[in-house]
Amino acid sequence: MLTDYSTIGIFFLLSLSFPLAALGLAALLRPKSKFDPEKIVPYECGVDTKGRTWVRFKVNYFLYALVFLAFEVETIFLFPWAVKFNKLGIFAFVEMIIFLIILLLALFYAWKEGALKWY
Amino acid sequence: MRGAETFFIDLARLIVTWLEKQGMSPLVADIVLLVIQFICIAAIVTVNIIILIWLERKISGFIQQRLGPNRLGPWGIFQTIADAIKLLTKEDIIPSQTDKIIFRTAPIVFIVISLMLYVVIPFGDGMAIVDLNMGVLYFISVGSLGTIALLMAGWGSNNKWSLLGAMRAVAQMISYEIPLAFSLLGVIMIAGSLKMSDIIAAQNNVWFVFLQPVAFITYFIAATAELNRGPFDMPEAEQELTAGAYTEYSGMRWALFFLAEYTNLFAVSAMAAVMFFGGWQGPWLPSWLWLPIKAYIIMLVFFWLKWTLPRIRMDHLMSFSWKVLIPVTLVNLVVTGCVLQFFK
Numbered sequence: 001m002l003t004d005y006s007t008i009g010i011f012f013l014l015s016l017s018f019p020l021a022a023l024g025l026a027a028l029l030r031p032k033s034k035f036d037p038e039k040i041v042p043y044e045c046g047v048d049t050k051g052r053t054w055v056r057f058k059v060n061y062f063l064y065a066l067v068f069l070a071f072e073v074e075t076i077f078l079f080p081w082a083v084k085f086n087k088l089g090i091f092a093f094v095e096m097i098i099f100l101i102i103l104l105l106a107l108f109y110a111w112k113e114g115a116l117k118w119y
Numbered sequence: 120m121r122g123a124e125t126f127f128i129d130l131a132r133l134i135v136t137w138l139e140k141q142g143m144s145p146l147v148a149d150i151v152l153l154v155i156q157f158i159c160i161a162a163i164v165t166v167n168i169i170i171l172i173w174l175e176r177k178i179s180g181f182i183q184q185r186l187g188p189n190r191l192g193p194w195g196i197f198q199t200i201a202d203a204i205k206l207l208t209k210e211d212i213i214p215s216q217t218d219k220i221i222f223r224t225a226p227i228v229f230i231v232i233s234l235m236l237y238v239v240i241p242f243g244d245g246m247a248i249v250d251l252n253m254g255v256l257y258f259i260s261v262g263s264l265g266t267i268a269l270l271m272a273g274w275g276s277n278n279k280w281s282l283l284g285a286m287r288a289v290a291q292m293i294s295y296e297i298p299l300a301f302s303l304l305g306v307i308m309i310a311g312s313l314k315m316s317d318i319i320a321a322q323n324n325v326w327f328v329f330l331q332p333v334a335f336i337t338y339f340i341a342a343t344a345e346l347n348r349g350p351f352d353m354p355e356a357e358q359e360l361t362a363g364a365y366t367e368y369s370g371m372r373w374a375l376f377f378l379a380e381y382t383n384l385f386a387v388s389a390m391a392a393v394m395f396f397g398g399w400q401g402p403w404l405p406s407w408l409w410l411p412i413k414a415y416i417i418m419l420v421f422f423w424l425k426w427t428l429p430r431i432r433m434d435h436l437m438s439f440s441w442k443v444l445i446p447v448t449l450v451n452l453v454v455t456g457c458v459l460q461f462f463k
Binding site for chain 2: 002004007008010011012014015016018019020022023025026027029030031032033037039040041042043044045049053054057058060061064065067068071072075078079082083084085086087090093096097100103104107111116118
């Protein structure tokens with residue numbers, strides 16, 4: 001018998017076959033593409049591309065990612081608590097409320113400091 | 120009716136016993152069964168996308184007071200098939216300045232991730248491939264990996280539209296992932312389990328949409344944003360970014376992205392049906408018809424929203440998640456906890 005996670009592992013290998021089969025079928029059916037330097041320039045609405053694309057990007061995105069990280073870790077804490085909520089009783093409930101309040105305060109702090117502002 | 124209800128489970132058992140009679144060990148028989156299940160899921164996904172695209176084009180036509188596809192076959196139902204054949208036979212163009220490896224793997228990663236979501240979806244009574252004991256967590260975590268595929272596509276393309284689209288997609292998807300997970304927490308608190316079958320069993324008397332209406336609304340909004348669907352389709356806003364992260368893709372590679380988006384759409388709708396609408400439970404019809412029916416109704420609402428509402432601006436979109444949805448879901452969590460604690 002397969003365990004749950006070995007099933008998922010085998011399913012992962014099987015699902016790799018789906019895009020590979022689709023791409024393989026397309027490779028068999030499609031016409032051979034003729035080389036043409038004009039055809040393979042980056043598409044930027046007909047205008048030649050200027051400068052590099054891989055540049056340092058706007059810092060806003062990074063700030064959101066940092067706040068996201070804090071919340072995502074919190075989610076991991078909340079899941080086991082939510083599952084066992086009915087058995088844990090009042091103590092765990094109060095504890096988690098304090099935790100949530102601290103997090104909400106942190107969110108408002110980040111908000112006030114301008115991490116959530118979009119320039 | 121009883122026979123129809125357990126038809127697929129009986130069929131699976133029949134195949135396994137037949138294989139074992141042929142001298143296969145139980146392990147090999149299980150693997151063969153898994154291969155058959157995978158082929159079924161691939162077929163479901165492919166048929167689904169053909170129906171869904173046709174349906175969406177017809178519905179958008181209806182909403183915009185035009186006909187939609189109407190040439191091929193009655194009501195244009197063969198239009199998607201013709202499109203699929205066209206995409207299969209298109210020549211393969213990889214632009215010169217791309218990061219070749221990342222560019223080629225991105226669509227594969229995206230479709231594999233969306234197929235992996237189907238492992239835990241219970242298509243009927245006892246008809247999930249794996250009824251994982253942390254099914255909901257698996258669904259959320261695998262679902263969020265799609266972000267990486269979009270970032271790969273955008274960065275690998277070496278195109279300004281693609282990069283902007285990918286960055287927007289990443290910012291949006293990570294922002295809306297938190298309300299998505301939080302809104303499911305309320306349901307999990309009531310059901311007391313992460314297992315899909317337990318959650319469905321907990322909805323025997325009343326659907327969770329009536330116990331957790333706020334959670335359902337926030338889940339629905341967050342799911343729309345996670346799927347990059349309108350009105351949250353900023354990452355591929357065609358009027359300003361051409362096609363976002365998909366700009367450089369053509370032919371089959373592009374089709375894989377498209378396929379994965381609709382695959383995700385069905386998975387998320389099925390998940391909404393499981394979490395809030397009693398999953399496969401329903402009268403008269405067998406359970407494996409109820410889940411698709413519910414998922415299709417939810418998808419119709421997704422289509423309706425997309426073609427009715429105008430696109431939301433990027434800064435509004437981000438602040439809506441952080442300043443409205445997250446506080447609302449947290450308060451919903453606390454209220455749910457209070458009610459469960461004091462009115463039990």
